[in-house]
Amino acid sequence: MTNPYEKAGVNVNSGYEVSKFVKQSLSKKGSSNTNIGNFGGAFEIPEGYKKPVIISSNDGVGTKLLLAVQVDKHDTVGIDCVAMCVNDILAQGAVPAYFLDYIAIGKVDGKVKEIIKGVLEGCQQGQLDLVGGETAEMPDMYPNGTYDVAGFAAGIAEKDQLMSPLNVKDGDKLIGIASSGLHSNGFSLIRKIFFKDNDFNYDSKLEEFPDDKLGDLLLTPTRIYTKEILPLLETKLIHGIAHITGGGFFENIPRMLPDNLAAKIVPSYWNVPKLFKVVQKYGKLTDSEMFGIFNMGVGMVVAVDPKEEEKILRILNQDKPGQGFTIGEVVSRKDKSVELIGGIK
Known part of the structure; x- marks a missing residue:
C-alpha cells in the first residue's frame, strides 16, 4: 500500500536510511553514538570543570553550495559546515564538544550520504562528537538537485578562561x-x-x-x-x-x-x-x-x-x-x- 505522503513526493523511509548510514559510519570510525535516531542528542560534560560555560555556534556553507551542485561534488561541503561552526567556538576559547547537522533537500538521494561523509570527516578533524541531525526532504521547497546545509556546534570552557x-x-x-x-x-x-x-x-x-x-x-x-x-x-x-x-x-x-x-x-x-x-x-x-x-x-x-x-x-x-x-x-x-x-x- 502506497503511503499518501509518498504521493506528495516525500520518501518516508529516507530518514531511517540516513540514520542507519550515520550509525554505521560512526561505528566504522570506532565511535558508536546511541543518540542517532533519538529525538535529541545528549552530551555528558566531562569531569574536572569548576565553572563550565557552554559556547555555541551555528552556520551554513552559503552559496559555495551552488558550486558543489554544479560540479556534482558533495563530500567537502560537510567539512565546510563543521569548520564554520567549530572555528567560531575556538575563537571564544572553548574546546569543541558536539555537532548537529541539518540538510534540507528536494529529494533524498546519494548526495546526502556524500554530504554526511564530509560532516563526519569534519567532526573527526574538529575533535568533537556528532550527536544528531536532521535530513528534511522538501520536494516543493528545493528544485531537484539543490539543497542547503547548516550546522550547530557547542564547546566547553572554564568561565574565567574565555577570550575577552x-x-x-x-x-x-x-x-x-x-x-x-x-x-x-x-x-x-x-x-x-x-x-x-x-x-x-x-x-x-x-x-x-x-x-x-x-x-x-x-x-x-x-x-x-x-x-x-x-x-x-x-x-x-x-x-x-x-x-x-x-x-x-x-x-x-x-x-x-x-x-x-x-x-x-x-x-x-x-x-x-x-x-x-x-x-x-x-x-x-x-x-x-x-x-x-x-x-x-x-x-x-x-x-x-x-x-x-x-x-x-x-x-x-x-x-x-x-x-x-x-x-x-x-x-x-x-x-x-x-x-x-x-x-x-
Missing part, C-alpha cells in the same frame, strides 16, 4: 594561522568573477594553475583549527582570537579588540597565496576590497604579548613549518579599526 577583548593590550603582536584557501565566504562574488564576468567554467584550468580544475580549487574545504588552537589555549598566553570569515580582516579582527585599540596589518609580512592574487586580478579588486572580503591566506588570528611571540610561533610551526606567522600588531586608537600598512607582495 579586555585581555588584548596595546603592543600585542598579531599572529596569523594559514588558511586552506577561500574557505566558505565570498562565493557570491567568486561565482560572479569567474563565471559571469569572465569566460570560465568549472573545468577551466587557469594559466596560473595549469594542473588544477578551477572548480576543484574553489571547493577546497575550510580548514578546521582545533589541532592548532587547543595547544595555544593550554599555554594561557593567548589574549584574543579572531576567526577570519565573511567581512575579512576589517570586520573580524575588531571583534577581539576593546574599544580603545586598533590593528595594524602588514600584508608584506606573509606570502598571500596565489589563489587570492588570481581572484584580485580577474575581479579587478583593490587590496582594501580583498582584505574586506576574504581571509587572504589567514584563517585565524591570535593576539599575544610581544615577549611570547616567538614561543607561540614555535608551537604553531613545530609540526608544520610556515603555518604560523606574524601579520601585524595592536595599537592604541579610538576607532577600533584595521589599517593596512603597505600592499600585497
Whole structure:
C-alpha cells in the first residue's frame, strides 16, 4: 500500500536510511553514538570543570553550495559546515564538544550520504562528537538537485578562561594561522568573477594553475583549527582570537579588540597565496576590497604579548613549518579599526 505522503513526493523511509548510514559510519570510525535516531542528542560534560560555560555556534556553507551542485561534488561541503561552526567556538576559547547537522533537500538521494561523509570527516578533524541531525526532504521547497546545509556546534570552557577583548593590550603582536584557501565566504562574488564576468567554467584550468580544475580549487574545504588552537589555549598566553570569515580582516579582527585599540596589518609580512592574487586580478579588486572580503591566506588570528611571540610561533610551526606567522600588531586608537600598512607582495 502506497503511503499518501509518498504521493506528495516525500520518501518516508529516507530518514531511517540516513540514520542507519550515520550509525554505521560512526561505528566504522570506532565511535558508536546511541543518540542517532533519538529525538535529541545528549552530551555528558566531562569531569574536572569548576565553572563550565557552554559556547555555541551555528552556520551554513552559503552559496559555495551552488558550486558543489554544479560540479556534482558533495563530500567537502560537510567539512565546510563543521569548520564554520567549530572555528567560531575556538575563537571564544572553548574546546569543541558536539555537532548537529541539518540538510534540507528536494529529494533524498546519494548526495546526502556524500554530504554526511564530509560532516563526519569534519567532526573527526574538529575533535568533537556528532550527536544528531536532521535530513528534511522538501520536494516543493528545493528544485531537484539543490539543497542547503547548516550546522550547530557547542564547546566547553572554564568561565574565567574565555577570550575577552579586555585581555588584548596595546603592543600585542598579531599572529596569523594559514588558511586552506577561500574557505566558505565570498562565493557570491567568486561565482560572479569567474563565471559571469569572465569566460570560465568549472573545468577551466587557469594559466596560473595549469594542473588544477578551477572548480576543484574553489571547493577546497575550510580548514578546521582545533589541532592548532587547543595547544595555544593550554599555554594561557593567548589574549584574543579572531576567526577570519565573511567581512575579512576589517570586520573580524575588531571583534577581539576593546574599544580603545586598533590593528595594524602588514600584508608584506606573509606570502598571500596565489589563489587570492588570481581572484584580485580577474575581479579587478583593490587590496582594501580583498582584505574586506576574504581571509587572504589567514584563517585565524591570535593576539599575544610581544615577549611570547616567538614561543607561540614555535608551537604553531613545530609540526608544520610556515603555518604560523606574524601579520601585524595592536595599537592604541579610538576607532577600533584595521589599517593596512603597505600592499600585497
